[in-house]
Every structure is written in C-alpha cells, then in structure tokens.
Amino acid sequence: MTVLEGGKISGRQFMSVLVVLRIVPLTLVFSLINSIAHVQDTWITVIIGTVIAIPIAVLITKLSLRFPGKTIIEYSQSLLGPVMGKLLGLLILWCFLCTSIDITRGLGEAYVIAIMPETPILVFMSMLIFISCYAARSGLEVICRLGEDVFYIVVFVLLLTYVLPYTAMRFENLRPILAWGASNLVPPVIANLGYYSQFLIIGMLVPYLNKPEDATRYAVYAVLISGALMVLAAVALVAVFGTTASSWTLPLFSLARMISLGDFFERIEAGVMAAWTVSTGIKLALFLWAASVAVAQLFNLKAFRHLLYPLGTITVAASLFFFESMVELEDYLAKAGAMVSILVAGVTLLLLYAALGIRMAIHRRKGGAG
Amino acid sequence: MALGMLSKALRRLLSRQRTDVAGKGQCASSPDAVLSKRLRENEALIRDAFGNSPDLIVREIRFGVSPGIAVLVVHIDGLVNTALVSEGIIKPIGIISEILESERLPLAQVQDMLKNRLILLSDAKQVSDKAGFLNDIAAGKCGIIVDGSSEAFVCDVRGFEKRGVEEPQSEVVIRGSREGFSETLRVNTSLLRRRIRDPRLWIEEFTVGRVSHTQVAITYIKGIADDKVVQEVRDRITRIDVDSIQESGELEEYIEDEPLSPFPTILRTERPDRVAGALFEGRIAILTDGTPFVLIAPATFLMFLTSPEDYYERFFIASAVRLLRFVSFFIALLLPALYVAVTTFHQEMLPTSLVLAIAAQREGVPFPAVFEALLMEVAFEILREAAVRLPKIYGPAISIVGVLILGEAAVRAGLVSSAMIIVVALTAIASFVTPIFSLSIAVRLLRFPIILLAGTLGLFGVVFGMSGAAIHLSSLRSFGVPFLEPIAPVVLSDLKDALIRLPWWAMDTRPKFTGENDPRRESRGLMPAVPNPQADGTLGAKGKKGPR
Numbered sequence: 001m002t003v004l005e006g007g008k009i010s011g012r013q014f015m016s017v018l019v020v021l022r023i024v025p026l027t028l029v030f031s032l033i034n035s036i037a038h039v040q041d042t043w044i045t046v047i048i049g050t051v052i053a054i055p056i057a058v059l060i061t062k063l064s065l066r067f068p069g070k071t072i073i074e075y076s077q078s079l080l081g082p083v084m085g086k087l088l089g090l091l092i093l094w095c096f097l098c099t100s101i102d103i104t105r106g107l108g109e110a111y112v113i114a115i116m117p118e119t120p121i122l123v124f125m126s127m128l129i130f131i132s133c134y135a136a137r138s139g140l141e142v143i144c145r146l147g148e149d150v151f152y153i154v155v156f157v158l159l160l161t162y163v164l165p166y167t168a169m170r171f172e173n174l175r176p177i178l179a180w181g182a183s184n185l186v187p188p189v190i191a192n193l194g195y196y197s198q199f200l201i202i203g204m205l206v207p208y209l210n211k212p213e214d215a216t217r218y219a220v221y222a223v224l225i226s227g228a229l230m231v232l233a234a235v236a237l238v239a240v241f242g243t244t245a246s247s248w249t250l251p252l253f254s255l256a257r258m259i260s261l262g263d264f265f266e267r268i269e270a271g272v273m274a275a276w277t278v279s280t281g282i283k284l285a286l287f288l289w290a291a292s293v294a295v296a297q298l299f300n301l302k303a304f305r306h307l308l309y310p311l312g313t314i315t316v317a318a319s320l321f322f323f324e325s326m327v328e329l330e331d332y333l334a335k336a337g338a339m340v341s342i343l344v345a346g347v348t349l350l351l352l353y354a355a356l357g358i359r360m361a362i363h364r365r366k367g368g369a370g
Numbered sequence: 371m372a373l374g375m376l377s378k379a380l381r382r383l384l385s386r387q388r389t390d391v392a393g394k395g396q397c398a399s400s401p402d403a404v405l406s407k408r409l410r411e412n413e414a415l416i417r418d419a420f421g422n423s424p425d426l427i428v429r430e431i432r433f434g435v436s437p438g439i440a441v442l443v444v445h446i447d448g449l450v451n452t453a454l455v456s457e458g459i460i461k462p463i464g465i466i467s468e469i470l471e472s473e474r475l476p477l478a479q480v481q482d483m484l485k486n487r488l489i490l491l492s493d494a495k496q497v498s499d500k501a502g503f504l505n506d507i508a509a510g511k512c513g514i515i516v517d518g519s520s521e522a523f524v525c526d527v528r529g530f531e532k533r534g535v536e537e538p539q540s541e542v543v544i545r546g547s548r549e550g551f552s553e554t555l556r557v558n559t560s561l562l563r564r565r566i567r568d569p570r571l572w573i574e575e576f577t578v579g580r581v582s583h584t585q586v587a588i589t590y591i592k593g594i595a596d597d598k599v600v601q602e603v604r605d606r607i608t609r610i611d612v613d614s615i616q617e618s619g620e621l622e623e624y625i626e627d628e629p630l631s632p633f634p635t636i637l638r639t640e641r642p643d644r645v646a647g648a649l650f651e652g653r654i655a656i657l658t659d660g661t662p663f664v665l666i667a668p669a670t671f672l673m674f675l676t677s678p679e680d681y682y683e684r685f686f687i688a689s690a691v692r693l694l695r696f697v698s699f700f701i702a703l704l705l706p707a708l709y710v711a712v713t714t715f716h717q718e719m720l721p722t723s724l725v726l727a728i729a730a731q732r733e734g735v736p737f738p739a740v741f742e743a744l745l746m747e748v749a750f751e752i753l754r755e756a757a758v759r760l761p762k763i764y765g766p767a768i769s770i771v772g773v774l775i776l777g778e779a780a781v782r783a784g785l786v787s788s789a790m791i792i793v794v795a796l797t798a799i800a801s802f803v804t805p806i807f808s809l810s811i812a813v814r815l816l817r818f819p820i821i822l823l824a825g826t827l828g829l830f831g832v833v834f835g836m837s838g839a840a841i842h843l844s845s846l847r848s849f850g851v852p853f854l855e856p857i858a859p860v861v862l863s864d865l866k867d868a869l870i871r872l873p874w875w876a877m878d879t880r881p882k883f884t885g886e887n888d889p890r891r892e893s894r895g896l897m898p899a900v901p902n903p904q905a906d907g908t909l910g911a912k913g914k915k916g917p918r
Contacts, residue, residue, distance in 0.1 A: 013859065111830060116715060124830060131837050138845035145844050145858035152860075267719045270829055277833050 004296055004304050007141035011214040014205055016151035017144055018057075018222035021283045023154065023229055024103060024276070025195055025333075038180050039245045040173070042234040045185050049192030050227030057199050057219040059349055064206035065215060066356070072203025073297040076348075079355040088351060089298045092200060095344045096291040097315065099198055100284055102333060104129060105319035107280045109326040114253055115273065125319055128281060129312040135285035136292070136308050140208055143289060147282045150275075157275040158229055160268070162236040165258040169239040187334075192230075194338025196223070197345030204290040249326065288312060404498045409440050409517035416444055416513075419504050426507075431460070433467030439480060440517040449510030451529025458527060459512060462487035477518050484516065484523065493526035505583060535561065538640035538662070540807055543679040550640045555585050555659035561642040562589060566649065570594075576607050578621065582614035585659040586621065594652045594880070594888050599849050603654050603667060618658040618665050625656075625667075627847050632815055634808040635848040637669035644678045650891065652884035654849075668849035668884060672857070672868050674809035675699060680871050689870035695803055696869065702801035703813050706743045707824035707832050709793045713739045715828030731787040740825025742786050746794040747817065749776055754798070851883040873897075 060072075067075035072092060077085030108125040135143055199219070206215050233252065237245045240255060248254050256269040292307035301307075323329040406412050413428060420426045425447040432438045443459060466483050469475075475483075485496070497503050498521050507513050510528040535557065538550030551558045559573055570592045578586045588603055606625040615621055622636050623629065639645060640662045645655045648666045656665040666673075675695050680688040713732070717725050735742060753772045760768055781788045797817070804810035816839065823831030846853035856864035861882050866872040875896035879889050 010859065116828060116830070119827070123827070127827070127830070127834050131834055131841070134838065135841045138841055141859075142841060142845045145852070145854070145860075146840060148860050149858050270716065270719055274829065274833050277830070278837055281837055 004293055004302075005140050005208065007139045007144075007208055008210040009140060009144040009205070009208050010210055011218045013144035013148045014209055014215065015218040015222045015225070017147035017205070017282065017286055018199065018202070018219065019226045019229075020147055020151050020154060020279045021198060021201070021286060022195060022222070022226035023158070024279050024283045025106070038184060039238050039243055040176060041178060041180075041185060042188065042238060042245075043174075043231050044178065045188040046192060046227065046230045046234050048185065048189050049196065050223060050230075052189070052193060053196035053199070053223045053227070054220055056193075056196055056345065056349075057202065057223050058216055059353070060199055060202045060345075061206060061216045061219045063349070063352055063356070064203050065212055067207075068212060069207050071207055071293065071297060072200065072348075072352075073294045076352060079352055079359065084351075086298055088348060089294060091344055092203075092348060093291055093294040093298065095197075095200060095341060096287050096294060097311070097318075098337075098341075100287045100291065100311075100315045101319040101322055102329065102337065103280055103284055103287075104315055105323055105329055107277065108319070109329065110250060110253070110273075110276070113326065114250055114269075122316070122320065126316050128277075128284065129288075129316050132281050132284035132288055133308040133312040135281065136289040137305050140205075140289060143282060143285045146278075147286070150279050150282050154275050154279050155225075155229065157272055158233070161252065161256045161259070161272060162232045164261060164268075165236070165240055165255055168258050169236070170242065171239050173238050173240075173242040174235065190342065191334045191338040194333070194341045197341040199223075200345055200348060201286065201290050204293060288315070403500050405500055405503060405515065405520045405522055407518055407520045409442060409515060412515050412522075413442055415500070416442075416504070416507070420508075431463055431467075433463060433470050438470070439477070441484075442515040442517075443512065444507055444515070445512040445527070446507060446510060449530050450512055450527045454527040454529060455512055459514065459525065463514075477516070481516055481519060481521070484514070495524055496521050497524055498522065509583065532557065541639060541641050541644070541677070541805060543677060543682075545682045546678050547641070547643045549642050551642060551657075551662040551664055553660050553662060555587060555657055558642075558657050558662075558664065559587060559589065562645060562649075562655070565642055565646040566591065571649070574604070576604075578607065578610050578612070579615045580611070580613045582616065584615040586615070587657045588654055589649065589657065590654045591649050591652075594650065594885065595654055596652060596884065596887060599668065599884070600654060602849055603656065607656070615658065617661045618656065618663045621656065621658055622665055627849065631842065631846060632812045633671075633843065633846065633853075634674070634806075634812065635667075635669060635846055635853055637666040637673050637806065638663045638808060639666060639806070640664070641678055647678065647681065648673075651881050652887065668851035669853075670848065670851060670855050670881075671843060671853050674806040675804060677805040681874075685871050685873045692870060695805070698800040698803035699813065702797055702804070702810070703817060704820065704832065704836075705797045705800070706747060706793055706817060707820040707835075708829075709790070710739045710743050710821055711824040711828045711832055714825060728787070728789050731789055734784040735787050736784070737786075738825070739790075740821060742790050743793070743821050743825070744818065746786055746790055747797075747821065750794055750798050751814065855881075855883055 064070075064072065064075075067078070070078070073089040076088045076092075079085065080088060104125050105121075107128055108121040111124045112119065112121050135146065202215075202219055206212060209215055237251050237255060240258060241248060241251065245251055253269055253272060256272040257267075259268055288308055288311055289304075292304040292311055295301070295307050295311070296304035323332065406415070409430075413430075416428060417426070427443075427445055427447050429443040431441045431443065433441065441463060443455070443463075445455065462484070466480065466487065469483070470480070485494070497506070503513060503522055503524065506524045510530060511524045512527045514523040514525070516522075532554045533552045535549050535552055537548045541550075549561060551561065563571060568591075571589060572592045573587050573589045576586045576588070578584050586607060588600070588607065590600055603625070607621075610621070610624045612624070618638060622634070622638070626635050628635055637648070645664050645666060649655060653666050653668060656667065658665075676692065677695075680692055682688075683691070712719055713728055717729075720728070732739070737745070753768070753776070756768055757765075777791055780786050781791060801810050801813060804813065816835075820832060820835040823835045825831075827834065840858075844852070844854045844858040852859060855861055856868050863879055864881050866877050867881075871877075875892070875898070878892050878894065878896075879885070880891055885891075
C-alpha cells in the first residue's frame with residue numbers, strides 16, 4: 001500500500017479545521033435562520049443541534065481510532081468487504097463532493113449579491129476552486145497549518161461582529177421563548193445537524209494526526225466552539241434585526257455593515273468578507289483533498305494530486321448547474337440537503353458499527369471456541 | 371497557484387539538463403599526475419600551466435659548492451606576503467646553503483634540513499601531486515622544489531590586499547556592533563570565533579568550483595545544531611559541481627529547498643552578531659570566500675523581518691518596532707493594490723468626503739486606477755534602480771528629476787492623481803523598512819501581480835492573490851523547517867520571538883524546530899528583582915520597597 005499523503009497534523013490544527021468547516025456556512029447563514037418560522041427560538045435549536053452533534057463526532061472519531069493509519073474509505077472496505085465497502089466509500093465521496101459544490105456556489109452567490117453584482121459568478125467560483133486545489137495539492141499539512149491561522153482570524157472577526165453592533169441590539173427581540181411549541185424546533189435542528197454530518201471528514205483526518213489519542217477530545221472541542229459561535233450569532237442577529245432576521249439574504253454580512261464606532265471604526269464588512277473567503281477556501285481545499293484521496297483509495301491509485309484539478313473542474317460545473325439561484329440553494333440546503341447528509345452520515349455510521357459489532361461477536365465466539 | 375504549476379513544469383525541464391553535467395567533474399588522476407624528479411621539467415610544467423603569466427614568480431636558487439643543488443621557489447606575486455617569503459623561505463635556504471659550503475650532504479638530508487627550517491613557517495606540507503601543487507600555488511601559497519626530488523614543499527605565506535572589517539552597508543543598526551563581514555573567509559571565521567569562544571564552534575571547509583576553487587565553510591555549534599541538518603547542508607554543498615562560485619547568492623541557488631520560489635528560503639546577512647545569534651538557535655552558517663554575505667539555514671520567514679537591533683533595544687520598543695515592520699511589510703505589498711481595488715470597485719468603503727476628494731482628483735486623469743498604479747510603480751522602480759547604479763555625483767540631479775518631473779509635474783499635467791503619488795511614495799518608503807534586502811525585492815516583484823488582480827477583481831482579487839502567496843509560503847520549507855513557523859504551523863513556544871519579542875529572561879528556550887537537541891538556553895527565574903534590603907541589600911532601593 002503506497003502512502004498517499006505523508007503529512008502529519010496536530011490536534012489543534014484538527015480542531016481548527018473542524019470548526020472552520022462548521023462555521024463557514026455562516027457566511028450565508030441559511031440553515032440558522034431561514035428554515036425557522038420563529039427566529040426567537042433559533043439559539044435554542046442551535047444548542048440542541050450542538051448537543052446532538054457531540055455524540056456523532058465522538059462516534060466517527062472512535063470508529064476511526066480503531067483502525068490506526070486507515071481512512072474511513074479504507075476501513076469501510078475492511079469492515080464491509082470490498083463490494084459493500086466500495087459502495088459506501090462512493091457514498092461518502094459523493095457527500096464530500098456535494099459539500100464542495102454547495103459551498104462553491106454559496107461563496108460565488110455571496111460575492112455576486114453583496115459586492116460585485118455585475119461580475120459573472122463563474123469567475124469567483126473558478127478562482128476559488130483554483131486556489132483551493134492549489135492548497136490541496138500542497139498537501140494536508142499546508143491546509144491544516146493555514147486552517148489554524150484562519151480559525152483564529154475567523155473567531156476574532158466573528159466576535160467583533162457580534163459585539164460591536166451593541167448599540168443596535170434589543171434583547172427583548174429574543175422574547176417570547178418557545179411560544180410556538182417544541183415541534184417547530186425540529187426542522188431547524190435537522191438543518192443544523194445536516195452540517196454536522198460533514199464531520200464524516202474526521203474519518204479522513206484521524207489517520208494523519210500526530211497524536212491520535214487526542215482526537216476525540218479535540219473533536220468535541222470543535223463541536224463546542226462552533227456551537228458557541230453559532231449561538232452567539234443567533235442571539236446577535238435576532239437582537240439586532242428582530243423578526244426580520246430571516247428575511248436578510250446575508251444576515252451576518254449585514255450585521256457587519258451595522259458596525260460603526262465613533263465615526264471611524266466602520267465599514268469593516270470587507271474584512272468580514274475576506275475572512276469568510278479564506279475560510280471557505282480552507283473548507284473547500286479540505287473537502288477536495290478528502291474527495292481526491294477517497295477516489296485514489298477507492299480505485300487503488302498511487303497518487304491523489306493529479307485528481308484535484310479534474311475534481312475541481314467538475315465541482316465548478318456542477319455548482320453552476322445544480323442550482324438555479326441562491327434561493328434554490330438555500331432551500332435545498334435547509335431541507336433536502338440536510339436530510340441527505342444526515343442520511344449518509346447515519347447510514348455510514350450504522351453500517352460500519354453494525355459490521356464492527358458482528359465482527360467482534362464472531363471474533364469473540366471464535367476466541368471462546370479456540 | 372500558477373507559480374506552483376509553472377514550477378513543476380520548469381523543474382522537469384531543468385532536471386533533464388542536470389544529469390549530464392554530473393560525472394564530468396574530476397579529471398586529475400592520470401599516471402603522470404606526480405611531479406617530476408627533474409627540476410627543469412617541473413619548471414616547464416609550472417610555467418606552462420600558468421601560461422607564463424607575468425605574476426608568476428619562479429626563482430631558482432643554487433646552494434652548496436658548485437654545481438650544488440638547485441631549488442625552485444614558486445609563488446604568485448601579489449598573493450603572498452613578500453616579507454614572509456624572504457624571511458621564512460629565502461633566509462633559511464641561505465643558512466642551509468652556508469652549511470653546505472663546508473660539507474657535502476646527501477639529498478635526503480638536505481631535504482630534511484629544509485623541512486625543519488621551513489616548519490617554522492605556518493602550515494608547511496610536502497606534496498607530490500601535480501594538480502594539488504599547482505592549485506596551491508594558484509591559491510597563493512609558496513612552493514619549493516628541490517632538484518632531484520619529486521616531493522615539493524608548500525608553505526602558507528599568503529598575504530594579499532583585503533578589505534578591513536567595516537560597518538555593514540545593508541544592515542545598519544543604531545545600537546549594536548558595527549562589525550561587518552568582509553570578503554576574506556579567514557577574517558570572517560575569526561569574527562565568529564571572537565563572539566563564540568568555545569571549542570564547540572565547529573567549522574568545516576569545502577572547496578566548491580572546479581576552476582574557481584572557492585573556499586566555503588559551514589559553521590555550527592556542536593551539540594546545539596541538529597546533526598541531520600548539518601549532514602544535509604554538507605550533502606547539498608558537496609553535490610555542487612560547477613566551474614565557479616563567486617558569491618553566496620550563487621551557492622544559495624544550488625542548495626535551497628524550493629528553487630522556483632520568489633521568496634528566499636535562506637537568510638543572508640553581513641553581520642557577525644546576527645550569525646552568532648542564529649548559531650545559538652541551532653542554525654548553520656555558510657561562509658563563502660570572496661563575499662561578505664553569509665548564508666544562514668534553516669531560515670524562517672520572520673527572520674527576514676527582524677533586525678539584530680530588536681534584541682538589543684528594550685523589549686517594549688523592540689516589539690513595537692517589529693509590529694511596525696510587519697505593518698510596513700503589508701503596506702509595501704498591498705497598499706497600491708488596495709487603493710486600486712477600493713477606488714475602482716468598493717468606493718462605499720471609504721468615508722464619503724474622502725471618496726469625493728479622490729474622485730475630484732481623478733477627474734482629469736485619463737487612465738484607469740490600475741494603469742495609473744502600474745505606471746507609477748514602474749516609474750518608481752526605475753528611479754530606485756537608477757539611484758543604485760548612478761555615480762554619486764549625479765545624485766542630486768536624479769532626485770530633482772524624480773521629485774519635480776515625476777511627482778509634481780505629472781500631477782499638474784493630469785497624468786496621475788496626487789493620491790496615487792502619496793500611495794506610491796508610502797509604498798516605496800515602507801518597502802525599505804524590511805531589514806533583509808532579499809525579502810524586500812521579492813515583495814517588490816509580487817506587488818505587480820497583486821495590483822493587476824486588484825484592478826480586475828477588486829478585493830476578491832487581492833484576497834485571491836494573498837491566499838495564493840500564503841499557501842505557497844506555508845508549503846515552503848527551509849532545510850526541513852516550515853518556512854512560516856511559528857505562524858503556520860502555530861508553535862506557541864516560539865511566538866515569544868515572533869510578532870513581538872519577549873524580554874531576554876523570558877526567552878528561555880531555543881526555537882522548536884532547530885533547537886531540539888538542547889532546548890533550554892538559560893536557567894529559570896532570571897527576571898531581575900529588587901534585592902531585599904534586609905537580607906544583605908547593599909544595592910537595594912533603600913527605604914522604597916520592602917518592609918520597614
């Protein structure tokens with residue numbers, strides 16, 4: 001078995017990229033706000049989502065730790081056998097590619113809507129893919145090194161964005177709480193979990209950790225940190241915009257536009273946009289890297305780097321054709337997309353754990369007999 | 371990004387040529403490689419080899435009763451210390467000659483006597499290898515051949531004109547040593563020895579260049595530097611098979627990790643204190659004869675933005691200055707691009723009054739902002755290059771032309787807006803802040819593509835270009851050390867000497883990647899505290915602190 005990727009990443013880098021990949025959709029904040037009828041309850045749904053996400057992350061990590069040095073693509077083949085394993089691998093690969101497609105389109109739309117309406121969206125998307133492929137080509141180490149820096153930048157920028165519009169915040173906007181019954185919370189929680197199922201990528205990252213024993217801890221930290229950032233986002237957005245929060249196309253960007261301190265510290269939305277762009281680039285690089293490593297491992301190729309630009313090209317084309325508009329993209333992500341990714345993650349985990357359980361049972365019986 | 375792909379393609383092209391050069395190298399060991407026993411033949415050989423150059427001095431001395439024994443003294447005029455030659459070589463020969471007047475001795479004994487007398491000179495050795503002998507002569511040693519023997523003596527009587535130790539030109543500091551390296555390798559190693567007076571300062575010498583025979587020395591502190599890295603440096607230097615090395619910049623291109631990057635991954639410096647500091651961090655210095663520029667490897671990006679002065683000034687000030695330097699670095703890289711992006715695409719980001727002012731200035735300007743920026747940047751680069759080349763006497767003329775014509779008149783004529791002049795001037799000044807020139811020229815080069823990106827895609831273009839540069843930089847390594855360490859990957863313990871500098875008593879460990887062998891560099895608790903006046907306290911602040 002040839003070594004495809006020789007890099008090693010640290011626990012902090014692992015956590016950073018996980019946080020980055022979870023909060024990148026905040027660029028657009030679809031699921032957070034749009035799918036909910038009553039915005040006042042958004043923060044509750046985020047908390048519920050985060051709490052449910054912790055066991056998901058732990059399950060994926062623990063499973064990967066049982067197969068040191070193997071990615072989820074490799075050990076699903078050793079657990080389920082070559083045919084079923086490869087089928088499941090293809091499913092995971094498809095999931096990675098779908099994520100890449102969604103975020104590529106999302107960033108392109110954000111630029112066209114917010115900053116440069118007259119430039120064709122293809123320009124932004126192809127340049128983004130190009131730079132992400134370049135990063136992915138440099139290997140996992142480079143992605144994660146930059147990912148850690150981007151993580152610090154993003155956290156800093158987000159905290160500024162939450163805190164600085166304090167003059168416009170009306171906390172009574174957050175009331176009433178849970179006035180419409182708990183059943184209304186289900187769709188947004190599902191949408192939220194849809195993003196967490198992207199944590200399947202943990203299965204690709206764990207084998208490259210320099211200290212695998214820390215993986216679970218850092219995966220949980222990642223869920224908690226991203227959850228906290230999103231709860232704050234939900235509170236800040238509703239406090240500032242009230243019930244209209246769900247009608248903004250790019251709520252967080254608009255929030256940054258509200259910032260004005262003493263007539264000189266204002267118009268920082270460009271900085272926010274820049275931070276989002278680089279974090280999207282990191283996320284995309286990570287998913288393209290994972291997708292090409294997955295392809296290489298599925299089809300027993302000796303190198304994955306050559307696959308990056310072709311996969312990138314497919315991603316650009318697909319992101320153009322999959323969605324008609326931003327509205328469609330948001331709608332898809334909040335409803336069908338979320339369900340699909342939960343389904344993929346659920347099926348993957350269920351199958352793998354079932355196979356693991358059966359194998360352990362067989363092993364134990366054999367051991368008992370022998 | 372594009373660079374990466376280009377580099378791959380270029381490398382493939384270049385590596386093809388590399389293979390067939392190797393192997394031609396050594397051509398010395400033929401059977402008649404030793405000196406002849408006949409003096410005439412040797413003389414002819416030497417004269418022939420040097421093409422009868424006028425600076426080749428071949429003196430024949432006969433001693434003993436006639437016919438006596440003939441001795442040839444060979445050296446190159448101007449490379450040897452003539453006083454030393456007459457004192458240390460000619461005089462002993464005279465003394466032996468006097469002895470031989472009275473008695474006849476066999477050749478072997480004469481040679482022995484000669485050897486014993488000459489040993490008084492430093493570094494006298496016997497050689498018989500023809501090529502080695504000729505190379506020694508060419509390197510400035512003095513050769514002595516006795517008739518009838520194929521063994522020659524070579525003594526080091528080198529003494530040539532050399533520049534003294536002067537203040538470095540390119541890395542000036544206000545506080546700190548004024549010493550700079552000079553062109554002579556031995557002087558340079560002695561400057562280092564004077565700073566690190568310990569046998570653990572190891573120096574290894576190599577000869578690089580088939581024809582130039584340039585002396586290259588690597589120095590490191592044994593026990594601190596990683597042996598694997600030292601071996602890697604050794605391997606990379608011995609791999610070089612080229613006819614000539616004139617400057618450490620040439621050497622650098624043969625040994626760096628990423629040959630096709632605009633960024634230098636090996637630091638160069640003229641300052642002995644800087645080299646000594648790097649050696650104590652476990653790095654390795656490469657000294658080349660004939661240039662005051664010493665290479666330091668492994669280097670990190672931040673080393674290019676630090677000055678030795680940062681370590682001598684008080685740490686608050688040093689940290690502030692260092693931050694200022696980072697800001698200047700980004701100004702030098704980005705300011706024109708940001709100006710172009712904001713004025714072309716994102717006017718809403720500027721305060722309204724400023725937008726109006728800029729718009730009013732740009733009213734009559736015939737070009738788009740990108741073109742304006744490129745025009746002025748190129749004009750400035752021309753000015754700067756002219757300022758380096760131009761004879762000092764024309765200096766004032768150029769500055770008048772530069773200031774009046776390019777600045778004032780261009781604005782008046784409506785060719786460029788005065789805001790653009792301000793931007794370009796600030797950029798230019800900021801680019802001089804970078805302490806190491808090799809990084810500042812890389813920035814000068816990168817500025818242009820980023821301006822173009824800004825002019826076509828606004829801030830997205832700038833972010834795109836900067837991301838490309840960041841990805842490229844973080845994929846670089848310098849002798850195994852990540853180039854952007856400690857920023858990417860983040861190394862917490864090394865952040866003490868990165869964007870800011872902590873006080874010396876808090877910088878107790880060496881950098882993680884280079885100083886693993888011997889991580890601690892000072893004992894704990896060195897932070898000075900006011901002594902307790904009750905304990906002994908001759909120096910204590912009397913009555914101010916402590917219990918009464």
